[in-house]
Amino acid sequence: MTDQYDPKTIEARWQARWEADGLYRIREDPSRPKFYFVTMYPYPSGDLHIGHWYAMTPSDAKARYVRMRGYNVLFPIGFDAFGLPAENAAIQHGTHPYKWTMANIERMRGQLRSMGAMFDWSREIVTCRPDYYTWNQWFFLKFYEAGLAYRAMAAVDWCPHDNTTLAREQVVGAERVCERCGTPVIKKDLEQWFFRITRYAEELLDFTKMDWPERVQTLQRNWIGRSEGTEVVYTSEQGDPITVFTTRPDTLFGATFLVLAPEHPLVEKLTSPEHCAEVAAYVHRARRQSEIERLAEDREKTGVFIGAYARHPLTNGRIPIYIGDYVLLTYGTGAIHAVPAHDSRDFVFAHRYRLPVPVVIAPPDWDGKPLRDAYIGEGIMVNSGPFDGLSSDEGRRRVTEALVRAGRGRPAVTYRLRDWLISRQRYWGTPIPIIYCSRCGAVPVPYDDLPVLLPEDAEFLPTGESPLRRDARFRRTTCPRCGGAAERETDTMDTFVDSSWYQYRYLSPHDTARPFDPAQGRSWLPVDQYTGGIEHAVLHLMYTRFFTKAMRDLGLVSLDEPMLRLFNQGIILGPDGHRMSKSRGNVVNPDDYVGAMGTDVVRIYLMFVGPWDGGGPWNPKGIEGVNRFLHRVWQLVLDARPSGPAAGPEVGAEVRRVTHQTLKRVTEDLEGFRFNTAVAALMECTNALSKLREAGAARSADWPAAMRLLILMLAPLTPHLAEELWQRLGQPYSVHQQPWPEWDPRAVREETITLVLQVNGRVRDRVMVPAGLDAAHLRDVALASDKVRKFIDGKSVEDVIVVPGKLVNVVVR
């Protein structure tokens, strides 16, 4: 009898040994190809929960597999340590965000180590430390110099609960709530800092230089929202050009009025004196309305005539000008021409204000009568002067050409993407390195003065104003340009700035001279494999692409994209099928399971539950299955009792076949992140070997090699168990430095196959035949089968389809 599998003991022992040996400390090694593997770093919220394990342990398994494939794998870890929860928790618990964060990090370090992952801890980063965030400030200054960072007054999204502005990406859903706390967001006019991500809108649409999931590409593409169309220039009767954007220039002759956004700069100038009061009231209401909860917003299209007219660029027709809050200042040109017959919103508006609705695209089967609804499809142009009879497609081109010739328009592209608002009126973030001088204006902090340190003793209760603003010692400074009294910017940066470039900092986390060492960059970049949740599809994953492109244009890297391959794992739900949350009380603590059954069990169970991108509910029962499996592996490998009769050579061949077939499957599955089927294959293999051992296989000369193969295949998935078994078989330390085995095509090959015999596509018989019989032979085998003959009896054989190695289908009539 062997001793029992005791994960607690062996896991502690091997973790200590690996740590002592620096087994996972990575150095450059020109003799091996590099592989840079990054999994999204955690936010130090307190305890590592099962979701972290679900994200990280399969990543670790894949990284280990790649390492065994001969690559020099860099697999770092760090902490996304700035952000609101720290501040909120600190307020709640009467502690300091720094203390709270660092205590959490300390606890999570221990929990992360308990995963047995091959993180290279010597490269750990913590973003709330000055040695990290100083480089946020450095990037800010670089961006500022390049015109990629700018300050502007804008109506920004404001979360009244968190008391801070949000990036547009952080406002979610039709209800427009704060991504973090779910509070409905309001609008505020504030002077804020932006990163000019729109400069890269077009390039961000190009995904050809990497291999990212279709899903993420689609989300980003939708978010960027590219529209091709035409800019059309109308002219007010006072002579002001009024530019509108349309995707349907073929409907230009149907435009019967213009609508400007209430905030449009021309509104004040164009409004006639007798409409002034009404317009002012509407503008006021619109502005107020945007400050009221958006939930209450009705979808009615309202507007006000401003008493002014414009001239149509092609017909010179006289067109009334309205303002309406359904026109957004921030999209297109902030003004539209309304084509009520062919746009639903304009249709409603026109009916409400009794404006004409001329049809200029004939709907199919149109009877010439007024439309009951806007016809938004394409068709043949009518009532459009010289363009009558053209198709929409042709019309779009020709109308645009006519506008260009007349100097009244041009082809144009518009994006939905807005610049990235990075200012946050909170304490726990990177101070924005800008100084305001009454004489010199906004002055960047000189590089030599970095970092602008976050004062440790600031009062950080949220009041809606930046906490730093009330810290006079922080705020008051002198102008770096003129030396006069000046004030610091008191907003801090969005924490997504931190995560936009952290993969570069891992390369040289202790470099005090620059954000990262370019020599290290040349050895490791780009990230070969990135793993993390889909929830960052339009946030982090777009921001980091932007950062890399900006860094490229600043000459810091020679990459176009930061991460070549991306895999989005799913989310693991509570046992009740709901998202885990403290309030629901369904949070699964991995420590309980690790304590009871061991790390390796939890690791392999998370990989086994289903496809990694699927996620799903945690089933506490299911983990027993893999626990049994690991115990069975232990028994199989170590139980030396001779069992069964002495084996013939065919048993050895079968042992080889089973293990090499498994090796082939596991290799292919790990390549494709299909951990669940890899584990299933290993279970089948173990089951098969157990049976074979009963037939005497343990005495065969092929048995020891099979055991070694089994252990090597388990090494990425259950690193401790594999190391222990490897040692007990007397193999050299460490199993994690062994090359991944290659399967032997000869061993994999079956000598006999099960040939499926069908009649008219229905299975009627299965026969064992030697592998490699040719089609004619297989056909004869099929026609010789009694069961097949029973079904062709009395009918004529029309055809016999032979798929060598698989099946024969006899077609009868």
Next chain:
RNA sequence: GCGGGCGUGGCGGAAUCCGGCAGACGCACCAGGCUUAGGACCUGGUGGACCGCAGGGUCCAUGGGGGUUCAAAUCCCUCCGCCCGCACCA
């Protein structure tokens, strides 16, 4: 409204890319063994209906309907249901 995805046993899922034995692997369940007993463990069974004492056999079945094909969970069309993203975007 626009865009994307998914529907397979009691459950998680496999086979879907590239058409070829549907239900791998595991959970749960049932029966048996072991045990004073329970648990653990081991062995076997387990989609449905029907026929047979039995060995076994027949039919049905991958959300519904249709199509292509010798052959469809897989490809195409259509409907239904669920999920996700965006949303007054001109």
